Amino acid sequence: MYGTVETIPYLCKRCYSCVRECPAIAIRVEHGQAVVMAERCIACGHCVTVCSQNAKRTKSEVNYVLNEIIPRGNVVAVVAPSFPASFTDDYAKVPSALRKLGFDKVCEAAFGADLISPKYLAEIEKDGKKTIISSACPAVYNYIEMYFSELVPKLAKIVSPMIAMGRYIKETFGHDTSVVFIGPCIAKKSECKDEKVEGAIDAVLTFAELKEMFALTNINIADLSDSNFDAPVGLTGKSFPLAGGLIKTAEISDDILEKEIIVVEGRSKVEEILHELLNNKINARLIDILFCEGCIKGPAIDSNLNYYSRREKVINYINDNIKSADKQVWKSNIYNARNIDLSREFEDRDKRIPTPDEEQIKEILAQTNKFTKQDELNCRACGYVTCRDYAIAIAKGLAENDMCLPYLIEKLERAYKELQDTQEQLQSAEKLASIGQLAAGVAHEINNPLGTILLYTSLLKKELDKKLESKQTIEDLDLIAEETNRCKNIVSNLLNFARQGNLKVSEVDIYDLINTILKPIRIRPEFKGISFLMECEADDTTIKGDSDQLKQVFLNVISNACEALEEKEIKKVNIKISKDENDIIVEIKDTGNGIPKENMGKLFTPFFTTKKMGKGTGLGLAIVYGIIKMHKGDIRAASEPGLGTVFTIRLPLNLQ
């Protein structure tokens, strides 16, 4: 399949304007780049016009014409009648410029239009009430062949003015003549390569390409003099590029056929009429369809003038030339061409992909967070009119998930939040690591003197036990031993904190582990009256981890929950274990006094405690945090002051 439009890699900036404009859904987004699929493209050229980044361009034939066709000699240029809309000030000099470029003859495509228009008249006047669709616009017949193939039999089996002119020139001037068509249309490039009209035209240039050739060969069109086209000149065919051009050219009487002719121009109207025709709602005799609003709005017209000024230019040109044309000569030229075959065939090239089933569409919509009708914003940022159309395009392999802007923004916000969280966690992990090193050093140094104090305290106690009057001193020594033991407890916690680095990994059943911890907790006198509820939603709760360290985690968190219940009437601790694809999730929820908002950020900081002197060390959660991070897990707290707290711990099933 000949690809008329090329995509220039990396220029595409994901605006999806081309996707929005493409009537054939022939643009696939791959890795963020919108690429034209040659096999689905109808060559209308709309994507080229709307791409502000110039990421789409028509295949150029400038080099081919300059370096191969012109040097061959015996070359005829066929210029489309819309040329005054492109060469606005110098249109009368275009024939001179083309001759200077090396063309031997410069003819008007308008004569081709004059040749085919009687054929249309004959078709209309032929038997029955059959609806005929004009086939002069290649984007239209491509569209019908590929996406409305049921309508192919309605296409008039008549060649376009370009092909008519090509066949005429080859028949009249000799088959070794090369014919180059120059016009405002990108689709003509695809028509030129169409096997069914092969051999009539050797190359197609756009007006923009012609201007490029003038620049390359230093031809300044303004310096040249006006000149006429070579014979055969066109007559009413000159009005072909205007709205209803075919009707005017064929001189079909509006009076007789008033309601039986429909002129349709522009993409959205074209789609509309084809759907109507498909549904058998139209009975007109002739439907003249052009993909652009007249060829003067063609994608390669290359002019700064607006539609009306362009129209004016073409009309002026027609008025200037029609009057001076020799009608007798024109008539005899038409007569002499009577035996030229101006027919062609069309074929069914159906490219429609079946619509996916409802389940599949729903599944795809859900992938971009659209679960209900309200979630479907239909914002068109992806290039499709509705979220549903977009989902269908994904199912057909024509679009990607990442084209949905609201979904992308949500994804980005989530990623940003996660990044922020990770950064905070990283900072506190770093802080904890340095505190851990310091703690290990200090703990080690303090542990030995504490041992010595305890030893001598017990020796002294033994000595004094023998003497009755030393009761008070013994009590003092007990206090020294008690306080020293408290210090030892802190030191051992500090060492635990510092030791988190080494994990002894084995298979650990979290459900069993928590049950083991709960046993001694349940019987502790200070936790009397607490009801414990254990729920498990996972069938297998085994993970890879360090059993001793994980015991510490749950012991600390459950102890904290129990301690928070001290002054509460309702004393409940609920533990829920669940599981998702990657993690075991343990929720420890209490009905305790909760955590004030201002303390939420300090929970995992070493030595942060709100408990009475001698009750808390403030190291429990710091240790918990360190151990969980070593297990590549996560811990989060949520609390409602006065009502209770829930700690959610996530531990990966497979520690790598």
Ligand code: ADP
């Ligand atoms: P400690 O228990 O020694 O005070 P932790 O590091 O274990 O130290 O806890 C730090 C602080 O976090 C506690 O003093 C308490 O204020 C708060 N905290 C932890 N868990 C809870 C909970 N379940 N309910 C209320 N406060 C809690």
Ligand code: MG
């Ligand atoms: Mg604690």
